[in-house]
Amino acid sequence: MRNATSRILAGTLTGTLAGTLLVAASAAAQSDRSDWPDSFTVGTASQGGTYFVYGSGWANLIADELGVSGGGEVTGGPTQNMALVHSGDVALGLTTMGPAAEALAGESPLAPGMVMDNVCALFPMYETPFSITALEGSGIESISDIPDGARIGFGPAASTSDTYFPAMLETLGVNFDRRNGGWSDLGGQLQDGLIDVIAFAAGIPIPAVSQLEVQTDVNIIEFTEEEQQTVLENFPVSEFQIPASTYETLEEDARAVSMWNFTIAGCDLSEDFIYEVTKLSLENNDRMRDVHRSAATSIPENIKYNTVLPFHPGAVRWYEENGYEIPEDLKL
Structure with missing residues (x-):
């Protein structure tokens, strides 16, 4: 009887300890997310186009897997997305290298003279x-x-x-x-x-x-x-x-x-959040292709096609952890 009682007590203590550890782990996970956005929006383009399908599907993937409320938003496309991300009106977006270069040089037709330098690259999408x-x-x-x-x-x-x-x-x-x-x-x-x-x-x-x-x-x-x-x-x-x-x-x-088209983010967004977004996107290309077949080229080997925008520090961390070199002039 004493042995049985000991086993019951041990089991109770073990269960209690396990529960305590789970609560502690959960609290730690929440604290790690303290600088994450409560929600996010991905700037896409007009409905029916590749940008809208890709961007909305990508937003849903992030929301589902990372547990952050978010979705795609109809916009005017690459040029407007640069402005929206720079201003913080949307957290994430899609753009092409041409509009990106113009915006970074202060030559965007939407805001001539404004240098949109709060926009960072995440990963390549596909070619136009x-x-x-x-x-x-x-x-x-x-x-x-x-x-x-x-x-x-x-x-x-x-x-x-x-x-x-x-x-x-x-x-x-x-x-x-x-x-x-x-x-x-x-x-x-x-x-x-x-x-x-x-x-x-x-x-x-x-x-x-x-x-x-x-x-x-x-x-x-x-x-x-x-x-x-x-x-x-x-x-x-x-x-x-x-x-x-x-x-x-x-x-x-x-x-x-x-x-080339690239995903973009505000440079001031949480490094940990963008690290997880980049990790999710580049380590699950099969799921990205389910979003849109053009994501077949959404792979890290194609980062070389961005010679314009700095990469977000969170994205840089993922690339360097996985053996991909980012040029110093493309780091913040």
Whole structure:
């Protein structure tokens, strides 16, 4: 009986000790989160686009796994997201390297002269390729073939395409009449002869081009090596190859350029919070791909494509713990 009583008492004491340890661990975990935000918002873009799907899904993943209330918010896209994150109106966001460079230099069209230096990079998302399409019957087979005064559709006004592609073509010596509109609308205008060329900055395959291929013969125009190098030297873009498998028209890969998209955060956000966000995002690529298939390139090896924004200290900690080197000039 004495032995049985001893076992019961020991079990009670063990259970009590375990409960005490659990309470202590829970309290420690809560104290570790003392500087975490109570909630967060991810700045995305318009509904239906990749930014909205990616950003909202990413926000849900963070909220579910880290236990912090949050979600995606419709915004004007990369340029506005830089301003919203800088001001603290949203904690996290998505942007492209072009708008990021402009904002950091105080050249954002939303706030000229304001240096948006409270924005830090977290991790790479995916590339936005720049590509050019014309009807086969136009005789335009290269950028140098584009005639003076050609009517070129650059996508929606103030979009990444409309912001950068005209400047790229001007740098390459092309003179044109600028047109704007939705991609499907511009595809119809090209087919009807109302415009001569479409200059796209969008994920591939571009539905408007795929549709054109079904209805008529098109030329998908690649950059020459010299043209590509000129653009690389003058704009925040990277080398890109449009795989031949992307379109029926292509017989081999087409040389192009692309602009990388990165997730961003306020530089003043909790280092521990951003460390956990980065860890969750980069150690669960399968779940990120479930959010959007473009997340296949949301991997740490692609951090090299950010040469503009400093990385958040929380992100830097995760990269360095996992053997990835961050250049000193990209650390705060």
